[in-house]
Amino acid sequence: MKTVSVIGLGNRGTEYMMFIHRLHRKKMKIIAVCDIRKQALDDIAPKYAIPKDRQFLSTDEFFANGVISDALIITTQDASHFQITKDAINTGYKIILLEKPVSGNYDECLELHTLAREKGVKLLVCHVLRYSNYFGKIKEIIRSGALGDLITINHTENVGYFHFAHSFVRGNWNKEEESTPSILAKCCHDLDLIQWYANSKAKTVSSVGGLYYFNKQHAPEGAAPGCLDDCKVKDSCPYNAENLYIKDPFWKAKFVKYMRRTLTGKTKSSKADIYEALRNGDYGKCVFLNDNNVCDSQIVHIGFENGINAVLTMNAFSNKMFRQLHIIGTKGELIGYGTSLKLAVFGKPTKKVRIKGLKVGGHIEGDMRLIKSFVKLVNGEKVNDSDLTTIEATLPSHEIAKRAEESRKATLGGEQNN
Ligand SMILES: NC(=O)c1ccc[n+]([C@@H]2O[C@H](COP(=O)([O-])OP(=O)(O)OC[C@H]3O[C@@H](n4cnc5c(N)ncnc54)[C@H](O)[C@@H]3O)[C@@H](O)[C@H]2O)c1
Structure with a gap:
C-alpha cells in the first residue's frame, strides 16, 4: 500500500482525494493533510481518518517532519506552487503531483524543472485534459x-x-x-x-x-458596487450574483456546487451562508465595478x-x-x-x-484518469511515459x-x- 499527503484542501485537492479514496484505496492511502485554513482540516481530515498529528496548518510544520509519504499532492493556489514544490523537492519527496499552472514566472518553472531533474524527482503537473x-x-x-x-x-x-x-x-x-x-x-x-x-x-x-x-466603461446606468446593494439593473443583468448563486436554474448544476464551495469555503453551505458571503465577500461584487x-x-x-x-x-x-x-x-x-x-x-x-x-466527469474524465495514472506511477506500474504530463x-x-x-x-x- 503506497501513501500520499495532500497540501491544499480546496476544490482540486478534495476532488483528487475523493478519487484516490473511492477508486484506488487498495493501492493508495491518504495519510497526511496540510492547509492554512483550520476549517478545511476539520472538514476533510475526519473523512479519511487522518489523525491529529498528521494534520498540518502550515507547510513549514509539514516539511519539518521530513518525508512522511511515498508521494505528495500540491493543490494550493497558483502563487504558492513554486516555493512549496521547491521545499518538497528539497525535503526529499520523489513523486509530486502539482496543480497547474506551475508558476506565472517562467524562470521559476525552469528552476523547478532543473531541480527535479537533478534530484531524480518525478514531478507531474495536473494538465488533466491530456488524460481524458x-x-x-x-x-x-x-x-x-x-x-x-x-x-x-x-x-x-x-x-x-x-x-x-x-x-x-x-x-x-x-x-x-x-x-x-x-x-x-x-x-x-x-x-x-x-x-x-x-x-x-x-x-x-x-x-x-x-x-x-x-470594466467601468461597460457598467449599465444604475449599477451598484454590490449586487445586493440597490442595483437598479439587477433583474436584467446575467451576472446578478443572487441569481447566479441562489435563484438561477444553474443552482442545480454541478458547477454551481463548485462555485458555492468557493464562495463560502464550506463543503456544505446554507442559503444564509451564501447570502452572508455575497454581502461581505468578493462574489457579490458588480462585475463592471470591480478591481x-x-x-x-x-x-x-x-x-x-x-x-x-x-x-x-x-x-x-x-x-x-x-x-x-x-x-x-x-x-x-x-x-x-x-x-x-x-x-x-x-x-x-x-x-x-x-x-x-466518457460519462463526462470533471474535465471530461481527465481528473479521474490523471489520478489513475498517478496511482499507477507511485505503485511502479507501467504508464505511458510519453503522454505523462x-x-x-x-x-x-x-x-x-x-x-x-x-x-x-x-x-x-x-x-x-x-
Ligand atoms: N487542473 C485543473 O484543471 C484546475 C482547475 C481549477 C484550478 N486549478 C488550479 O488548482 C489550484 C487550486 O485551485 P482550487 O480551486 O482548488 O483552489 P482553492 O482555493 O479551492 O484551494 C486551495 C487551498 O489551498 C489552501 N492553501 C493556500 N495556501 C496554502 C499554503 N501556503 N499552505 C497550505 N494550504 C494552502 C487554501 O486554504 C485552500 O484550501 C490552483 O493553482 C488552480 O489554478 C486547476
Whole structure:
C-alpha cells in the first residue's frame, strides 16, 4: 500500500482525494493533510481518518517532519506552487503531483524543472485534459496519420460567461499580480494540448486581446458596487450574483456546487451562508465595478517549427463551457465540439468518432484518469511515459503563454488592456 499527503484542501485537492479514496484505496492511502485554513482540516481530515498529528496548518510544520509519504499532492493556489514544490523537492519527496499552472514566472518553472531533474524527482503537473479519452482520441487520430500532415489547429476555449465572472472577474484569478494572466491560468491546458498535437517547438508566438467588457466603461446606468446593494439593473443583468448563486436554474448544476464551495469555503453551505458571503465577500461584487484586470478575450497565434500554424481563442462570452476545435491536415479534418468528434477523411463519408468511457466527469474524465495514472506511477506500474504530463512536457505551454503575454503587451504599447 503506497501513501500520499495532500497540501491544499480546496476544490482540486478534495476532488483528487475523493478519487484516490473511492477508486484506488487498495493501492493508495491518504495519510497526511496540510492547509492554512483550520476549517478545511476539520472538514476533510475526519473523512479519511487522518489523525491529529498528521494534520498540518502550515507547510513549514509539514516539511519539518521530513518525508512522511511515498508521494505528495500540491493543490494550493497558483502563487504558492513554486516555493512549496521547491521545499518538497528539497525535503526529499520523489513523486509530486502539482496543480497547474506551475508558476506565472517562467524562470521559476525552469528552476523547478532543473531541480527535479537533478534530484531524480518525478514531478507531474495536473494538465488533466491530456488524460481524458476525448483529447487522447484526437492525439491518436493525429498519430495514426489519418489526417495526413497537419496544416492548422484552431482551438477555442469558451469559458462560459458565469464561469468567467466567478473565477476571473470576482474570484481567485481576477488579478494578474496575485495569480497569473488568464491565458496561463485558464488556457495552459489548451496551449498544452495544442503543442502536444503539433509535436513541435513554437517558432513564433503572437497575441492580441485584453479586458474588453468587465470594466467601468461597460457598467449599465444604475449599477451598484454590490449586487445586493440597490442595483437598479439587477433583474436584467446575467451576472446578478443572487441569481447566479441562489435563484438561477444553474443552482442545480454541478458547477454551481463548485462555485458555492468557493464562495463560502464550506463543503456544505446554507442559503444564509451564501447570502452572508455575497454581502461581505468578493462574489457579490458588480462585475463592471470591480478591481479585476485579467483579459476576458485573447487570441494567440503559434507558428511551429514543423510548419503547423495554430490559433487559440480564449473567450469569456459563451453560454456554455466547452472547447471547440478544428484540426486540418492534408488528407482530412477533425471537428470537435465539446465532447463530440467528427472525422472527415477526404473522399470518404464523414464519421462520428466513438470514444470509450466518457460519462463526462470533471474535465471530461481527465481528473479521474490523471489520478489513475498517478496511482499507477507511485505503485511502479507501467504508464505511458510519453503522454505523462511531467514538468518537462509542461514547459512548452508555459513558455508559449509567457511569449503570448509579451507579444500582447507589446502590441498594446505598454497598456495592460485594450
Ligand atoms: N487542473 C485543473 O484543471 C484546475 C482547475 C481549477 C484550478 N486549478 C488550479 O488548482 C489550484 C487550486 O485551485 P482550487 O480551486 O482548488 O483552489 P482553492 O482555493 O479551492 O484551494 C486551495 C487551498 O489551498 C489552501 N492553501 C493556500 N495556501 C496554502 C499554503 N501556503 N499552505 C497550505 N494550504 C494552502 C487554501 O486554504 C485552500 O484550501 C490552483 O493553482 C488552480 O489554478 C486547476
